[in-house]
Every structure is written in C-alpha cells, then in structure tokens.
Amino acid sequence: MTESFTPTWMLDAIYHLTPEQLKDQGIKAILTDLDNTLIAWNNPDGTAELHDWLDQMQAAGIPVMIVSNNTADRVDRVAKPLGLPFVSRAYKPGTKGLHEALKELNLKPEEAVMVGDQYLTDVFGANRAGIPSILVKPLIETDQWNTKINRFVEKGVRRRVMKKHPELTWRNSID
Ligand SMILES: [Mg+2]
Secondary structure, three states: OHHHHOOOOOOOOOOOOHHHHHHHHHOOEEEEOOOOOOOOOOOOOOOOHHHHHHHHHHHOOOEEEOOOOOOOOHHHHHHHHHHOEEOOOOOOOHHHHHHHHHHHHHOOOHHHHEEEHHHHHHHHHHHHHOOEEEEEEOOOOOOOHHHHHHOOOOHHHHHHHHHHHOOOOOEOOOO
C-alpha cells in the first residue's frame, strides 16, 4: 500500500530539473501538476524563475504539459500565456488524464515523468499509470480550502513513506 504513494524522486522544486538530468534518465517529457507545483495558487502568472525554466526546457526540446484536476478555465488562464499544452479535469489519482497526456505526446509511461506536490493525487496517479514521479515541496504553505483536507491525510501518508523509505530525501537534482 505504501508503495503506491512512494515517489521515484523528491525534489525541492520543479525549477531544479534540468534537460541533462532528464536525458540521463531517458525522460523525454514533463507532465506537471499546476497548483503549488508550477505556480503558487495565488500567483497565476508565475515567477521569472518559472519563465526561465520553461525557456530552458523549450530550447532542449522537452515538452512540458500540465495535467491538473482543476477546471479548463482555471488551467487555461495559466497555460495560455505560458504557451503550455494541458489536460484539465484529469481526476488524478485516476489515470485517464495521464494516459491522455501520454497519448498526445506519443510516449510510453516510462519516457515521461509526473511532477506534483501531493502524494494522494500526483504520486499515486503516476504510480498507477506506470509513470516515474517527482514529489516537490508545495510552493507556498497556505492553500485553497479543498486542498487543506487532503494535506491532513497527506501527513499520514508522508509518515509511512518516510518510515519505509528513509533513503528518500529532499534533493536538488534527480541524478
Ligand atoms: Mg498541487
């Protein structure tokens, strides 16, 4: 049971991923959660750091696709200005949205990586779809009300994963 919630890697922030690290792991595309992973939920425009990171991925030919449980309107508000493709209403930890993203990118599960800040949706969903996963620290601590309930359950899951996998620690690369 604990394995279902265990990420492949734990990374301080998505911005630490580099094209070189991904190529070394045979990863050709990034699927990413939106809120608190790519952007702070209260800053839909993102930071200069985000823009620089996206430029770097684009230059390296690594697609970045948002896979979010949020509504199309909400995701589009962020994705459009950034020029990013997206799957909304993905129903993670269901795998439908993740499979849709893989199909669009024409990739096998192991050729992509799913990045997100939640065990219950992002990591669990990725594991069910056979996609390597990266858990990141939430960009900001305060949250939308609907995520607060999840965070409480997340704490219990985190305790179990940490106990079983003491080797998994927050790092700044996936090397
Ligand atoms: Mg999130």
